[in-house]
Amino acid sequence: EREEWEEERSKAIADAEQRRENEANARLLQLALPSGSAIAEELEEERRKRAEVEEEANELRVRLVELEESVSALEDHEEVLEESLGRFETLASRKRASATEERQRLMSECEALRADEERLGRRVRELEELLAEEREKVEEAERRKTEFERLEKEREREGEVRVRTESEWQNKLEEASNMLAEERTKLHEANSLLQKGGKQLEEASSKLEEERKKMEVANGEIEEQKKKLKEANCLLDAEKKKTELSVLTAEEREKGERGRLEEEWAAKLAEVSEKLEEEAEKLADAKKKLELAEVSREEVLSAAEDAVERAKLKQASTETQVQTLSQELECCKREAETAAAAQEREVEGLKGETEVLMRRLRTVEEEFEVRRVANAREIASLGADLQARKEFLEEKEAVIRRLLGEKEQWEGKESRMYKQIEDRDALCASLRLEIKVAQQAKEGVKTREDAERANALSQQVEALSARVEQLSGEAALMQEEANAKDRRVMELEGLLRDAELRANQPQGVTTRASTSDATVKARLQYAEAEAKKLRANNKALTTELDGLRRSLSEAPASAGGSSSSGEGCSEEEGAFEALRRDKERLEAELHALRQTAEHPRDNHRTPSSSSASSLHHPK
Structure with a gap:
């Protein structure tokens, strides 16, 4: 804007100089050709310009006076x-x-x-805090009471399960003994048939047959003793497992014992059947041996004597083992009876402790009720006081x-x-x-x-x-x-x-x-x-x-x-x-x-x- 204004100013100055030069030239021409009317017009124009300038100056003076008056009035108002x-x-x-x-x-x-x-x-x-402590005491007493009731129920269920399992074991043992008697009768029948078929042999073969029968009888007794020992071991294991599994629930223990006993009896039956098969195989082998015995009687007699001696020794050892196992079985029974007596004494002690806890629980409930009433009164008074302070x-x-x-x-x-x-x-x-x-x-x-x-x-x-x-x-x-x-x-x-x-x-x-x-x-x-x-x-x-x-x-x-x-x-x-x-x-x-x-x-x-x-x- 400043540059434009300077350009306009330079143009205006140049135009003014040109106009002055033109006016000077015109004045020179007018002076050269003087005329009274032109001079009068020029003088009139100059007077008119001077009058306009004076009027503008007067207006500006009046405006200045008005502005000065307004300024003084504004200063007074200030x-x-x-x-x-x-x-x-x-x-x-x-x-x-x-x-x-x-x-x-x-x-x-x-x-x-x-x-x-x-x-x-x-x-x-x-x-x-006091109320919370009292509540914790009451909850602890209730927990102990429920725990005692749960233990009593578990002990009752354990007694029932023990009675049931013992009766089941006795029944299964009777069934097994019956089965063994039947098998013995069958074996005796087979032996009588073999004796009838071996009458044609000589006296040496008859003696060998008698010795073999004795060996079979001794082996049968040995097997029976082994079975009794296994049953005693099973009973001992069952007693130990019962004591170890007292923490489990009655239903789980009953199911586990039944399944385990069924598996054991099935295993035992399988063993008996295997043994019967083995005896049948042995009888077949004995027949073959009898046929071969005609060729080598002396060797068979010596071997039979050695077998009889070994059978006697084995029978003596099995008798000693049976006696020791029976003694261990008696000891286990006594231990089981003492453990049952100790559990009954513990149950009695827990009953007395629960009675004491119940009496203490009743006293605590009475004290808690008294304190609750007192706290309710104090809280009501505090609420009224707080309401008054809130209004204030x-x-x-x-x-x-x-x-x-x-x-x-x-x-x-x-x-x-x-x-x-x-x-x-x-x-x-x-x-x-x-x-x-x-x-x-x-x-x-x-x-x-x-x-x-x-x-x-x-x-x-x-x-x-x-x-x-x-x-x-x-x-x-x-x-x-x-x-x-x-x-x-x-x-x-x-x-x-x-x-x-x-x-x-x-x-x-x-x-x-x-x-x-x-x-x-x-x-x-x-x-x-x-x-x-x-x-x-x-x-x-x-x-x-x-x-x-x-x-x-x-x-x-x-x-x-x-x-x-x-x-x-x-x-x-x-x-x-x-x-x-x-x-x-x-x-x-x-x-x-x-x-x-x-x-x-x-x-x-x-x-x-x-x-x-x-x-x-x-x-």
């Missing part, structure tokens, strides 16, 4: 407003002092109430809200006063700018061309001053928004104080405290967003003001607008510096409020300092 502002500030300081004193007194009362509440809470916790705190909250409302009213009045002062400052700045523009226009008007250029420049300066006035209005709006943010900050401080009071109330009021904390955090976020918006607007306005300042500083010296625009811009710059300081203060207070909202328990001990800093902040 003095009146300053006096009223001083009165308002004194009243506001008094109100703030009274509000701080009332708040400190209420906070001390709240501290006392909080101490009483903590004492009552400790008493309630002690009573709850609600009354104090109402008083605090009333004081905060009065404080907001005073702050509203103060903001209106500041708005009036800012409007007056903007009006004074615009009037000064108009006065200086008029004076400069009055000084700068010399010729028609200069007057036209001065009018164009004055219009440009007026447009710039209108933009400055618009910016000053926006600055005033921003000041109002800052005042509104201050009021919102004060409201948030009040909400924080309410949240502290409600957080220190009993348990029934904790839900309201949590909701108020949530609302405080939400409002803090909203206030932070608003502060960011104001910061962005402030930055845009400062950039725009810098551009206007540059354009006013680059204005031509002929219009004389540089000094007035510099003064207006300096005033606007001071206003925006004040706005920037207010925004920084508002951000600091928002940060402090955010810390207070995040850690209310750490900040409720020193409320007077934060309230004083928020109440006496500079405008």
Whole structure:
């Protein structure tokens, strides 16, 4: 714009020089050809120009006088407003002092109430601990009672299972003995048939047959003894397993014993059948041996004698083993009887212990009932006391809200006063700018061309001053928004104080405290967003003001607008510096409020300092 303006100025200067040269040439021609009418027209034109310039000068003088009168009136109004502002500030300081004193007194009362509440809470916790201990004792007695009943039932089931298993074993043993007798009869029949078929042999073969029969009888007895030993071992194993498996349930033990016995008897039957098959094989082998015995009788006789001796020795050893096993079986039976007697004695002792526990349980239940009634009475009295203290705190909250409302009213009045002062400052700045523009226009008007250029420049300066006035209005709006943010900050401080009071109330009021904390955090976020918006607007306005300042500083010296625009811009710059300081203060207070909202328990001990800093902040 400056380059374009310089180009236009150079063109205008060149056109003016050309016009002066043309006029000089025309005057020379007119002087060369003098004419009375042309000279009269020129003089008339000069008089008309001088009259127009004098009329413009008179209008400017009248306008200057009016502006000076309006400035003096505005200065008088400014003095009146300053006096009223001083009165308002004194009243506001008094109100703030009274509000701080009332708040400190209420906070001390709240501290006392909080101490009483903590004492009552400790008493309630002690009573709850005593109740929990009594409940644990009762539960322990009930557990021991149920355990004793379970053990009794298990012992009864174990006795029944033992009786059933013993009867089953006896039945199975009888069946096995019957089967063995039948097998013996069959063997005797087979031996008689073999004896009938071997009558044709000689006496040596008959003796060999007799010895063989004796060997078979001895072997049968040995097998029977082995079976008896195995059965005794099975009984011993069963007794041991019964003692080891006493922890299992009766049904599982019964099923396991039955399955095991069935498997053992099946194994025994399989062994008996195998042995019978072996005996049949042995009989077939004996027949073959008898046929071969005719060839080698002497060898057979010697072998039979040796076998008889070995059978006798083996029979003696088996008899000794049977005696030792019978003795061990008797010892096992005695041990089982002693173990059963010991279990019965243990059952009797557990019965006596359960009777003692039941008597103690009844005494504990009676004591628990007495303590429960006493605790219920004490809790009812504590609830009444807490309700009374809650009503007292609600009354104090109402008083605090009333004081905060009065404080907001005073702050509203103060903001209106500041708005009036800012409007007056903007009006004074615009009037000064108009006065200086008029004076400069009055000084700068010399010729028609200069007057036209001065009018164009004055219009440009007026447009710039209108933009400055618009910016000053926006600055005033921003000041109002800052005042509104201050009021919102004060409201948030009040909400924080309410949240502290409600957080220190009993348990029934904790839900309201949590909701108020949530609302405080939400409002803090909203206030932070608003502060960011104001910061962005402030930055845009400062950039725009810098551009206007540059354009006013680059204005031509002929219009004389540089000094007035510099003064207006300096005033606007001071206003925006004040706005920037207010925004920084508002951000600091928002940060402090955010810390207070995040850690209310750490900040409720020193409320007077934060309230004083928020109440006496500079405008």
